[in-house]
Amino acid sequence: xxxxxxxxxxxxxxxxxxxxxxxxxxxxxxxxxxxxxxxxxxxxxxxxxxxxxxxxxxxxxxxxxxxxxxxxxxxxxxxxxxxxxxxxxxxxxxxxxxxxxxxxxxxxxxxxxxxxxxxxxxxxxxxxxxxxxxxxxxxxxxxxxxxxxxxxxxxxxxxxxxxxxxxxxxxxxxxxxxxxxxxxxxxxxxxxxxxxxxxxxxxxxxxxxxxxxxxxxxxxxxxxxxxxxxxxxxxxxxxxxxxxxxxxxxxxxxxxxxxxxxxxxxxxxxxxxxxxxxxxxxxxxxxxxxxxxxxxxxxxxxxxxxxxxxxxxxxxxxxxxxxxxxxxxxxxxxxxxxxxxxxxxxxxxxxxxxxxxxxxxxxxxxxxxxxxxxxxxxxxxxxxxxxxxxxxxxxxxxxxxxxxxxxxxxxxxxxxxxxxxxxxxxxxxxxxxxxxxxxxxxxxxxxxxxxxxxxxxxxxxxxxxxxx
Numbered sequence: 001x002x003x004x005x006x007x008x009x010x011x012x013x014x015x016x017x018x019x020x021x022x023x024x025x026x027x028x029x030x031x032x033x034x035x036x037x038x039x040x041x042x043x044x045x046x047x048x049x050x051x052x053x054x055x056x057x058x059x060x061x062x063x064x065x066x067x068x069x070x071x072x073x074x075x076x077x078x079x080x081x082x083x084x085x086x087x088x089x090x091x092x093x094x095x096x097x098x099x100x101x102x103x104x105x106x107x108x109x110x111x112x113x114x115x116x117x118x119x120x121x122x123x124x125x126x127x128x129x130x131x132x133x134x135x136x137x138x139x140x141x142x143x144x145x146x147x148x149x150x151x152x153x154x155x156x157x158x159x160x161x162x163x164x165x166x167x168x169x170x171x172x173x174x175x176x177x178x179x180x181x182x183x184x185x186x187x188x189x190x191x192x193x194x195x196x197x198x199x200x201x202x203x204x205x206x207x208x209x210x211x212x213x214x215x216x217x218x219x220x221x222x223x224x225x226x227x228x229x230x231x232x233x234x235x236x237x238x239x240x241x242x243x244x245x246x247x248x249x250x251x252x253x254x255x256x257x258x259x260x261x262x263x264x265x266x267x268x269x270x271x272x273x274x275x276x277x278x279x280x281x282x283x284x285x286x287x288x289x290x291x292x293x294x295x296x297x298x299x300x301x302x303x304x305x306x307x308x309x310x311x312x313x314x315x316x317x318x319x320x321x322x323x324x325x326x327x328x329x330x331x332x333x334x335x336x337x338x339x340x341x342x343x344x345x346x347x348x349x350x351x352x353x354x355x356x357x358x359x360x361x362x363x364x365x366x367x368x369x370x371x372x373x374x375x376x377x378x379x380x381x382x383x384x385x386x387x388x389x390x391x392x393x394x395x396x397x398x399x400x401x402x403x404x405x406x407x408x409x410x411x412x413x414x415x416x417x418x419x420x421x422x423x424x425x426x427x428x429x430x431x432x433x434x435x436x437x438x439x440x441x442x443x444x445x446x447x448x449x450x451x452x453x454x455x456x457x458x459x460x461x462x463x464x465x466x467x468x
Contacts, residue, residue: 112152113152114152114153114154114155115148115149115152115153115154115155115182115401115408116155116157116179116180116181116182117140117154117155117156117157117181117182117183117184117185117397118156118157118158118159118175118176118179118181118183118184118185118187118206119132119133119136119156119157119158119159119184119185119186119187119210120159120161120168120171120172120175120184120187120189120193120197121133121158121159121160121161121186121187121188121189122160122161122162122163122188122189122190122191123158123160123162124160124162124163125161125162125163125164125190125191126163126190126257126286126287126288127163127190127255127257127287127310127311128163128190128311129188129189129190129211129213129311129336129386130382131381131382131384131386131387131390132186132187132188132210132211132386132387132389132390132393133156133158133186133188133390134376134379134381134382134387134390135186135372135376135381135386135387135388135389135390135391135392135393135394136156136185136186136390136391136393136394137156137158137379137381137390137394138375138376138378138379138381138387138391138394139375139390139391139392139394139395139398140154140156140394140398141375141378141379142375143394143395143398149398149401149402149408150402152408154398154401156185157175157179157181159171159172159174159175161189161190161191161193162191163189163190163191163257164191165191165192165196167191168189168191168192168193168196168197169196169197169200172193172196172197172200172201173200175206176200176201176204176206180410181206181410182206182401182408182409182410182412182413183206183207183208183209183397183410183413183414183417184201184206184207184208184209184210185208185209185210185390185393185394185397186209186210186211186389186390186393186394187208187210187211187223188210188211188212188213188386188389188390189213190213190257192213192214192216192259194208194210194212194214194216194217194220194222194223195214195216195217195220195259198220198222198223201222201223202221202222204410205222205410205411205414206222206410206414207222207223207224207410207413207414207417207434208222208223208224209224209225209226209393209396209397209400209417209434210223210224210225210226210393211225211226211227211229211386211389211390211393212225212227212229213229213230213257213259213263214229214259214262214263215229215231215262215263215266215466216259217229218436218437218438218466219436219437222414224417224433224434224435224436224438225438225439226358226359226389226392226393226396226428226432226438226439227335227358227359227385227389227439228335228358228439228440228441228442228461229439230263230267230309230334230335231263231266231267231270231466232437232439232440232442232461232466233334233335233356233358233442234263234264234267234271234307234309234334235266235267235270235271235274235461235465236356236442236459236461237307237332237354237355237356237442237444238250238252238267238271238274238276238307238332239271239274239276239459240354240444240456240459241276241305241307241330241332241354242271242274242275242276243274243275244456245305245330247304247305247330248275248276248277249277249278249279249302249303249304249305250271250276250277250278250279250303250304250305250306250307251278251279251280251281251297251298251301251303251305251306251307251329252264252267252268252278252280252281252282252306252307252309253280253281253282253283253285253291253294253298253306253307253308253309254282254283254285254308254309254310255285255286255287255309255310255311255314256283256284256285256286256287257287260283260309261283264281264283264309265283267309268281270461270465270466273465274465279301279302279303280297280298280301280303282294282297285310285314287310287311287313287314290317290321291308291314291317291318291321291322292321292324292325294318295318295321295322295325295327296325298327298329299325299327303329304329304330305329305330305331305332306322306327306329306330306331306332307332307333308331308332308333308334308337309333309334310333310334310336310337311336311337312336312337312339312341312342312345312384314337315333315334315337315342315346315353316342316345316346316350318331318333319331319342319346319349319350319353320346320349322349323348323349330352330354331352331353331354332353332354332355333353333354333355334355335355335356335357335358335385335442336384336385336386337355338355338356338357338362338384338385338445338452339382339383339384339385340363340383340452341382341384343447343450343451343452350447350450351447351448351450352446352447352448353446353447354444354445354446354455355444355445355446355452356442356443356444356445357385357388357442357443357445358385358389358429358439358441358442358443359385359388359389359392359427359428359429360388360426360427360428360429361443361445361452361454362383362384362385362388363445363451363452363453364454366426367426368425368426368427369427372388372391372427375391376391388427391427392425392427392428395425395427396423396425396432399423400413400416400417400423401413403416403421404416417434418434420433420434420435421433429441429442429443429458430460437463437466440460440461440462440463440466441458441459441460441461442458442459443456443458443459444456444459
């Protein structure tokens, strides 16, 4: 705020010494100053002011000077001399800024009140992912119900990027500059928030424990995913089909989207390095396209295995199309389709389909999984691999908040994550450390007798395979 005071005081001098100042008069100059003060207040306080938005400029000044303000304003208008006017205006700026102090500029943690945590997520758009933030919210609700972090509640602010990079940039700035979040949790963006907004997050030290779609998310200093992501998961699934099911020749089609082609190219590169070959490979499938032509192409290519990369509705349509076309090969789908609702929607067409989980299977009776399911049922949120990931991300972030000795700010959260302390969670398949490629493991699942069941052992992709 020292910078703002100097800048506004400097503006005052310029206004008073130039022709504009003579045209405006002292009242006009003071109005300009008040407007500048209001802008600073808006940037500084955002919506943190009690009761919602910050007061309008005139209200700010009236609150500062009270009922005597009109008289003071009249005296100010009658001031003569550049030095006297400059000093008076600068004093006005200093008093108003001091009176409207809103606490630390390091984020929405501060020394008291709620702790603001954000998320940039594709809640709408052609490839929506609302489950992750629903899982995080359920976890934060649980934590708040138990007293929060040392008695302070976590306020979770989710911004929808609508699967659009420009919107992702806009809402990220809102979270950082207006909301003052201390970090982001369960961000899952088809628009590439982790990549697009990396410079902003690095500059402001706003770190994210999220879920990654793009492989680059796992190589950025400010972002660490809890999930393995589509590249690692997809490659491991293709390798499983080749090595465990004895089908090295496969077909692949993926839903288009931001960064999708790069993702699919990485899957192909890693899988082919392990002996997989592709008879048919398509990355032009739109979310609302009929999958029938792709199924027909797979049949004509003689593929005994078909990998589908897309969200739940797309998989259901694919399974139904495969059933209608009499496709008898193995169908494998991305982890986002590992949900019970897929079985309900696809019916008998779902029998035998493979997917994978990057966490403890959500269908197991493990105590941690049961707790997660209860939390989701209580919140009315979906039970899925993505909501489980969001739930885990929130728990990990809360453990980091609880480890901070002192004020909780974006900088202190970033410092705690930069310490690279291994974190455990019973829903993870391995220990997790904030950094590059923190999760490289999956557990294959298959629909058997209308229920998902684990098959084989946990698979882990060597980090060396990702750096080829």
